[in-house]
Amino acid sequence: MNIIITGASKGFGKSIAEKFAANGWNVYMCSRTEKTLYQTRDELRQQYPSVKIEAKPFDLGSKTEAQAFGKWILSLNISIDVLINNAGSFEPGSAYNEPEGVLENMIAVNLYSAYHVTRTMISKIIEQKQGHIFNMCSIASLQAYTNGGAYSISKFALAGFSKNLREEMKPFGIKVTAIYPGAAYTDSWAGSGVDPKRIMESNDIAEMIYAAAKLSPQACVEDIVMRPQLGDL
């Protein structure tokens, strides 16, 4: 079985790659920075020598690169069993006064990336008559909060994409799951001063995705909402 993960050099993406590789899945992944991506690829190859781990750098904030990533996967002639649209970034701010261009950037990285990657691969997934697409939304897709701004707007939009895709894919036997995590400790939290024990671990998210991917073909987990035990920060 094969899993395709965007933004897998660190954070949730890397934890998801580890979880699936540990269970015998081949992993195909991307992120922007070549050095960290190849470091992660090499680490995973060492840890899980019996599976295939392939990686190639792409900046999914660009439409042509998002499509190129999809085309690279298609060129490998593998089944696309699970696709995780995880790549994303967070710029804190408020919609009313954040710098010009932040919304465009957040929409490109957090929404268009998933939209174009999925559209490039979808005909192949439909042909297979099976497959599972996960979209990494956020609690910020469900509610507004201080400093959410363009990030929250882009994650609401990603949830909209995910809900539409879920409806569209029903007749084809393709599952679509939206994941809505609250705060979980990754590099995006490094230097924030937040106690890692106050929020979730990135492995918590990987465990839930793996469980959702293992259900019978008749069952689809539509939404996964996860929060720290003590609630949002």
Ligand SMILES: NC(=O)c1ccc[n+]([C@@H]2O[C@H](COP(=O)([O-])OP(=O)(O)OC[C@H]3O[C@@H](n4cnc5c(N)ncnc54)[C@H](OP(=O)(O)O)[C@@H]3O)[C@@H](O)[C@H]2O)c1
């Ligand atoms: N951590 C949380 O608390 C939390 C909560 C809710 C939702 N999320 C969402 O979960 C996802 C992963 O977050 P994370 O905390 O794991 O972040 P992270 O540790 O910063 O990792 C993000 C990954 O995405 C890659 N990436 C970023 N921009 C990219 C681009 N334009 N093209 C290709 N790859 C790109 C990064 O590598 P490069 O920088 O080298 O490209 C990295 O591999 C994001 O969508 C985020 O919004 C996170």
